Amino acid sequence: MKTEQQKELTDQQIKRRNFISFTAFGVLGGLAVAGWEWLYKSGPENPGITAGAHKPLRRALNKTELFFRRVFSDNHFVKTYPKSMAAEQVRQNGDLGIEAPLSNNWRLSVEQASGQKLFITFDELKSLPKTEIVYDFKCIEGWDQIQHWGGVKFTDFINHYKLQDQIRKQYVGFETPDGGYYVGIDMPSAVHPQTILAYEVNDKPLPMENGYPLRLIIPVKYGIKSLKRIGSITFSNNRPRDYWAEHGYDYYSGL
């Protein structure tokens, strides 16, 4: 441990040391301010799959995603609750991509490895084994609510329709039938055992505003990724387009 030292100094020496310290302080402070100005006024990124964020901040978001994906495990489960704790009134937030009336002959379109599309009816989906989950839904705005959803586990869906080749790709893309809302999800999150294609909430069919007939429920992401009224599912090795990533949000948005 260093002890406090006392030194005899002349006035001049004190002045000198003060001058050096305060100059350094001022210069470093000025540099900090300049650095901040640079960052704050840094231009927006070039619009592409992601858009709307400051260029350096987008870089930081992407690097942070890589860091966390490297150290984190894909096998962590979202905490689940007893059904009795689920909210009766499920919060509804936004109707992007579902404003228009739903067409009468809705089919789920799924891209196969061959490039051909599968068109799946609602009744067919309901005949698959059902998985339920009661968990704390987390909105990127900050609120959270315990909700009870039921539907087809995404991996069950993949196995049933023999899409195993497709999930070797890096990403899944989901879009509403009108293409008004769309999300891209990294494959490890998509095939997480708690990801489901939901058609029920509180044991009842989904209300229109909650994404009837089929919506995504992906508890390892913020709510922005849980797309309502799924029209199509595609697979790719590049990031599929993502509505909120084009509006300045983190592409990964994982929890």
Place this chain on the structure above:
Amino acid sequence: MRWTHWVNFPVLTVMIWSGMLIYWADDEYSITLFGHRFFRFFPDWFYKELHIPHRLSEGMAFHFLFMWFFAINGFIYVLYTIFSGEWRYLLPNRHSFKEAWLVVLHDLHLRKTAPPQGKYNAAQRVAYTAIIIMGIGSVLTGLAIYKPVQFNWLCSLLGGYHLARIWHFALTIGYVLFFVIHIVQVILAGWNNFRSVVSGFEVVLHEDVSEPPIAQADEN
């Protein structure tokens, strides 16, 4: 000590500001007792004045970059304090809590004498240790709400996602209160004290003014 202190100041400012950009998107915390809502944090004019509204994504982007600086800087400070032995001046001892009260009374001019002190008085020991615990608390509650699935054990330990977010918010309010008192105390302590936090030494005048002044270097 000086370095991390001055790095922390702007970093924490950015964290609080970007945190407010985030909080605005769902500003539902209030102090409600027995069904009566005493107040809601931040009135609309306050948001408008600071250009807070509709900047959630920007707030998150800043918050998730500066969190690294905040955490790393805090970590360096704690390591430094441990390895330099400075912790001996900073950690409260068994008399500190009682003495801290006496210091507070003294500072409020309710008591004439202050208890004897070392480099930091008892109230400072309590406050400066508390702020570090708060800093650690912010990092932990922050991690719990940032990655509640990956840190689900931590999130549960803090009472779940919802409560952890309230802790995180409350700690920030705590910083602001600390800051106000800290600034008042710095002004009262005077120029020589402030200079020492910049330059690392304090000027101590001898009783006999004809002798040269002595500089006391803290080497921190």
